[in-house]
Amino acid sequence: MQIKMKSSQIFVKDIEDGMIIARDVFDSEGGLLLAEGFEIKEAYKAKRLLNQHKILFLKVLREEIEIAPALNSIGTEEEVDIATLNKAIEEINENKEILKESLNKFITGEDIRQEEIENVIENTLKLFQSNINVFQIMQSVKDVDDITYAHCQNVSLVSYSIGQWMELDREDLEELALTGMLIDIGKTKVDSAVLNKKEKLSNDEFAEMKKHSIFSHEVIKEYGYISERVKRAVLFHHERMDGSGYPMGLKGNSIPLFSRIVAIADVYNALISHRPHRSKKTPFEAIRVLETEYMDKLDPSILYLFLRRIAANYIGQRVKLNNGQSGEIIFIPQINLHRPILKIKETDKMIDLSKSDNAHLDIVEFI
Known part of the structure; x- marks a missing residue:
């Protein structure tokens, strides 16, 4: 065994004495x-600042015990990061195929046991047990032909993240993830043309x-x-907060909480994904659209x-x-979240x- 300093992104509230700043932290x-390499000796002062x-x-280095790897198997930190990233992408693609198989059972009316759905949720949410940034991973996964299933998976991941930020309990989070998986299975009943x-x-x-939302409900209502x-x-x-949505034209808090959460995840992922009628937007283009066009349609709080949390996920x-x-x-x-430094x-x-003098500049690609 050996002690290794490992980089990870943490909330400011989780800063502890002995942590070392892994990347420069800048103000607006x-x-x-805080400079890269600075050791935190008084955590409360760093938090206050x-x-x-x-x-x-922020990104910090902290000590972790790890088993020494076999001889000749040691790679550079960058190689390890790439390997971790590629493994996460592979897992996402594998989980999507499992999700597709399970959703098809719903659609065709086959018997699908509760345990199978619980396993799908568990496998999908494993990503959150690592230091992987789920939102950056979603940008790295190649576009796929089966738009509906990839969208359901991504909406599930984003919805779960929002639920975490809202500090929902474990049962709520799992049901929220399941909701994201099921929202669009009714699209299989819509004319492909x-x-x-x-x-x-x-x-x-x-x-x-x-x-499609009615069709999706009809598929799952008997389970x-x-x-x-x-x-x-x-x-x-x-449904939309101003009553412009469908199928019932509900307004405000008459729309269920889970629907209001999933609606945000649904719109965000649609914006950053390729669609037949348009190319995908970068996350910051999507943030701009949400800031300027959806404040009266989606739950503003x-x-x-x-928007604040998703933008912060792209620091670095x-x-x-x-x-x-x-x-x-x-x-x-804090204002104009889509225009970072x-x-x-x-x-x-x-x-x-x-x-204003940089108004001509736009982020066009994540690399």
């Missing part, structure tokens, strides 16, 4: 708050598309081990929590700008995308 002006600057996360149409849907075609709140959440996941992400430069996201502002790779220069 690009000023350095970072809370004053509204920093939510409508689902895959590249042009704008006609009124009749859109009316057909909107039936006694699926709770009523999951069934209702599936039925109402396209949950949406704001989601390498990105490419539309001028060809690449850099690293180092800070997320970057540290340019070639020059170490700080660029604040929220400034």
Whole structure:
């Protein structure tokens, strides 16, 4: 056995004495708050400093005991990270196939036992037991042809994350994850020509598309081990706070909590995924759309929590700008979350995308 310093992203509230800063922490002006390599000796002071600057996360090094690997099997830290990333992507793809098989049993009316669904949930949520950043992993997974099943899996993961940030209990989290998995199974009953149409849907075609939430509910309604709140959440996941949604035109808090959570995950994942009628958006383009177009349609308190947390998940992400430069996201502002501060790779220069003189710059790719 050996003691190894391992890098991990933590909440500010979880800072402890003895931790070492693994990546520079900057304030909203690009000023350095805590330098890489700094050892925290008074955790309460570090927490107070970072809370004053509204920093939510940071990367630290901390001691972990690990079994020494076999001779000739040691790789560089970067190789280990790549291996971990590739393994997580492989697991996501494998779990998607398992989920697809289980959902098809629902659709065809086959007998599907409760234990099988519980295993699907457990396998899907294993990602949260590691230091893997689920949102960055979702960006790394290649686009797939079976859009519906990949979407159900991703909505499940995002919904679970939102539930964690809301501090829901374990039972709620598992049911929330199940809701995300089930919301779109009714799309298999929608005409594939409508689902895959590249042009704008006609009124009749859109009316057909909107039936999928009812179809999804019909598929699962006879299964006694699926709770009523999951069934209702599936039925109402396209309702909107202003009453513009479907199938019932519900408003505000008359929309079930799970439906309001899953709706955010559903819209976000749709925006960052390829669709027949458009290319996918970057997460920060999706954040901009949610900030500017959905504040009156999605639950604003949950949406704001989601936007702050999702943006913070991309601190440290390498990105490419539309001028060809690449850099690293180092800070997320409280206003205009979609316009972060970057540290340019070639020059170490700080660029604040929220400034008017940088309005011509946009993040076009995650690398």
